[in-house]
Amino acid sequence: MKTPFHLAAVVIVIAALLTGCAGGANGGADGNGSKAAGASGSKEQAAAAKANDAPDLSKVTLRIGQTGWPNWELGFKEAKLDDTPYKIEFSVFQGGNNQLLAIAANQLDLAATSEIPPLFAALAANQGNFKVIAVQRGNTLNQELVIPAGSEVKSVSDLKGKKVAYVANTTAHYFLIKMLEENGLTWQDIEPVQLPTSEGLSALLSGSVAALASYGNSIISARQKGATELASAKDILSGNFLIEASNDALADEAKKAAIADFLQRLSSFHNWTRKNQERWAEIVSEQTHQPYEEALGTLKEGEKQRSVELVPISQEAIASLKDVADVLRKVGVLTEDVDVPSIWSEVFAEQLKNLKSP
Structure with a gap:
């Protein structure tokens, strides 16, 4: 290929x-x-330029983070997109916030997060050592506030005075604030318990908390163990998931070339899943222990809501992030104003414009 x-x-x-x-x-x-x-001289010099200026990708190792599902490593293999001219080290994190911590420490080159983690990372030392380089538009399913089986809680307003687990600095943090506001409550009306996804799920199932705000595999697992949806964030979240690159990777011409190639492959992977929903549902079912029909139904429902695609940075995406920042700042979760436009980079704008739409 x-x-x-x-x-x-x-x-x-x-x-x-x-x-x-x-x-x-x-x-x-x-x-x-x-x-x-x-003419002869130009051909020789063009050949020399190609030999001398094209980065040697064989010496590049691209360190890529992701959260939960889908698993890009498995997906690339299945779609036959794993023949990269560089090495890839995939790492799975429990939240996008942890990916950006790894980027700040120069332990990761590329991250995929929701809109929330970059806002907090931008307030860290060295502004988090990252730039948002692309937007991955996607569905907002499996982003929920759930309660355990047999719970007496019937509505979000019933959570007043109760413990609610959430994943800090993630979509769960944001949509929990919005859900409370929509039901006449504030952050101060509940007892928020900050926990990673796995620990939050354990707390919910053991009865240590009354509800859990989470996403992805933890929501899938919670349902399998009898939990039910109290409220969904599918109409709260924008569907913008951001791709961030470390400043160090962007300053390295070879890694920058590898990132450009990876973005193309990621777009091709999304196209492959659309054309091979049954096969991808089989893989999802195997990896998440969902029943096959449920996994396939979720894929089809997600595609119906919003096709997953990589798109260039836009003023609309920047404005969306600014709106999120304003909400978090208003309730005191963000302690400082974030210069939202400054954390974006259009270094891959031309490549992203040329990607095939679904």
């Missing part, structure tokens, strides 16, 4: 520039301005 984004465009531009320079140089050197000599 041909490797996308092999910097061909860059090489062509450099070659064209060198062609002009070569003609002038030869004209001065031999006194006759020979077009043949200029």
Whole structure:
């Protein structure tokens, strides 16, 4: 398979520039301005440019983080997109906040998070050492506030004075605030318990908390163990999931080229899942222990709500993030204002514009 984004465009531009320079140089050197000599020289210099300027991706290891499901490593293998000219180290984190902590520590090159973690990371030392480079539009299913089997809680308003587990600095944090507001409660009206996804699920099932605000596999597992939805965030969240790259990776030409290639493959993977829903549902079922029909139904429902696709940075996406920041700032969860536009980078804008839409 041909490797996308092999910097061909860059090489062509450099070659064209060198062609002009070569003609002038030869004209001065031999006194006759020979077009043949200029053409020969331009070809040689173009070849040299290609050999010398194209990064050697074989020496690159791209460290990529992700949260829960879908598992890109399995997906790339199934879709036959794993023949990368560079190495990939995939790591799964319990939240996007932890991915950005890893980027800040230069332990990760690429992250995939919701809109919430970058806001907190931007207030850390060195502004978190990252830039948002792309938006992954997707569905907002499996983002829920759930209660355990047999709970006496019937509505969000019933949570007043009760313990509610949530994953800090994530979509769960944000949509729990919004759900409380929509039901006449504030953050101060509940006893919030900050827990990672797995511990939050354990707390819910043991009865240590009255409800759990979470996402992904923990919500799937909670349902399998009898938990039920108290409220859904599918109409609260924007569906914008952000791709962040470390400043260190963006400053490295070879890693930047590898990231460009990876974005193309990620887009191709999304297209593959749309065309192979039954096969992907089988894999999801195997990995999450969901019944196959339920996994397939979730895929189809998610596609109906919003197709997953990579899109370029837009003013609408930046405005959406600003709205989230304003909400979190208003309730005191964000302690400082965030310069939202400053954390975005359009370094891959042209590549993203050329990706195929679903």
